[in-house]
Amino acid sequence: MLIALLPGDGIGPEVIAEAVRVLDKVVGDKLSYETGAVGGAAYKSAGHPLPPETLDLAKRARAILFGAVGDPDCDRLERHLRPEQAILGLRKELTLFANLRPATLFKELADASALRPEVAQAIDMVIVRELNGDVYFGEKGMRKTASGRREGYDVMSYNEDEVARIARVGFETARARRGKLCSVDKANVLETSQLWRDVVIELAADYPDIELSHMYVDNAAMQLVRNPGQFDVIVTGNLFGDILSDQASMCAGSIGMLPSASLDSNQKGLYEPIHGSAPDIAGQGKANPLATILSAGMMLRYSLGMGAEADRIDMAVAKALENGARTPDLGGKLTTTQMGDAVLAAL
Amino acid sequence: MLIALLPGDGIGPEVIAEAVRVLDKVVGDKLSYETGAVGGAAYKSAGHPLPPETLDLAKRARAILFGAVGDPDCDRLERHLRPEQAILGLRKELTLFANLRPATLFKELADASALRPEVAQAIDMVIVRELNGDVYFGEKGMRKTASGRREGYDVMSYNEDEVARIARVGFETARARRGKLCSVDKANVLETSQLWRDVVIELAADYPDIELSHMYVDNAAMQLVRNPGQFDVIVTGNLFGDILSDQASMCAGSIGMLPSASLDSNQKGLYEPIHGSAPDIAGQGKANPLATILSAGMMLRYSLGMGAEADRIDMAVAKALENGARTPDLGGKLTTTQMGDAVLAAL
């Protein structure tokens, strides 16, 4: 089965390398790999953050293991040439509409959270974020007001099919867990959210076993700090999901620990750590590869039907932590490769 | 000087009553009051959440002390009749474009935060949120897609004058504090944010003494958990400000503690606790009136030029907490009125 490796910028290549070492050990030659250029690296080598060959590779592959994109050198480029367009383009072109971000605190890392240990340890949730719509992909641009002043605008929107598609993923995810779904919107202000809420309520009839609640996004941002243990599954739109899922990850400890999956409706997926390219520490062996290693585990589980192998990866990561393996973000001294070694040793 | 009292829904009337008792004691008959109906209460009594008489009163008054709006009975009304339209209407009609939300943890309440004490105690910031633009006030509605499906949409936008006006408040606020301003946007995805960032950078030339930084909103939501002590002043748009300011308040402890000011360009202002109407505890004497009492203090300081009197209120609140006064949200047993008594006693 073909896996596309898209390391990208900054620490991307370093963390992908460790994930591949772990995959090699766990599934050996069942997988084959092809590497593609994305992000600022691709812009520099090929003139575009998502070159046609890379998109083609991503389409051919069964799954994509993605590092990170983002490069300060590219900040002043026109929007369509910036590194971020690579990930936005892949999500859209491959219809990867469902972003699953589990947030749990490894008990070995209870000290890594800024939350009180008793609050942090209760965290065990999945955030289901829509990835193909919202203000991310609406019409946008710069225009002039009547009095000739510069104005930036972006249209936020969702239609009922888009909402239903992601809401079903939310309901199904809740069904496979503790049966609680919280839909987050801003229906007191936004028409987009009002439609979102209406559609979620309509669908709820198909899921009588799921306990559904609704929360405004401002309140959700508070509740994620006050009592994150109350959440099982959160389903929300692209923009609110971007904010809340990063917040939830940080509540659960280091951002260097958390994986994510972006899925289409046929189990094809892109897997990436939720952290960024961290240009400040790139090339120094300081990056924590665990989020990417865990993302590789999610890939085995969701796209390749290898649940047992995925479990082995999860357990090896927990074991490495138990053995005291810590990169600098976790207060330790291991290099990226040494952390990879620690996981390999635990396998 | 005329003060408009707009108690609103839920616990609004209870907390406003305590703030008025405190104002009476501190400034006596220098102020006169008129009460107006807003929110669900006004809809029920007068058919509109912001009746013309209330708007007129708000325009005549030097400052407005606002309780809270929000009533579950009104959730299914047409949008323009919902309680929230009262506060949105007042902000817009009176051009109250600058929302200042200080977040600090009273040291007596170090235990009330879900964050570790050492992280929470370092919080000392002001969030400056724009209130008159963004996706809140753009064109919005329901429409049909080409294939006849329901679609909700809301246009997000800012023009350069709107950004400059609020950015100046951010720079000035930072100048009066520790000299650090962090502008939060999502310029990697939104054109509205790109304009925001461009204008903030242009203005920075006028404030060479201020240390300016930029942060994406998803990262800001993480940093507010990881290390909120890094922030002095945050300036951001209406939607991101709604989310981040509620999150920051919760980091600083109980939501029952934090005041806010919404100002026009002439020191006229609306003052309100950041908490909502809390219908579940309304009328039971369980609400914490301190956020409203502190809002009354902000009113004296910003709109009435009574800084010394404002200081007295702040000190009385700190003293009451020191003396052990605690409402249920702070883990205590005092009623709303008893907490008011505790502040009066400390004056």
Ligand SMILES: CC(C)[C@H](C(=O)O)[C@@H](O)C(=O)O
């Ligand atoms: C890089 C950026 C465009 C992206 C997003 O906003 O979706 C990132 O923050 C994420 O969450 O994957």
Ligand SMILES: CC(C)[C@H](C(=O)O)[C@@H](O)C(=O)O
């Ligand atoms: C009630 C609601 C419309 C309002 C807002 O979103 O601005 C509230 O959340 C606030 O922050 O004052």
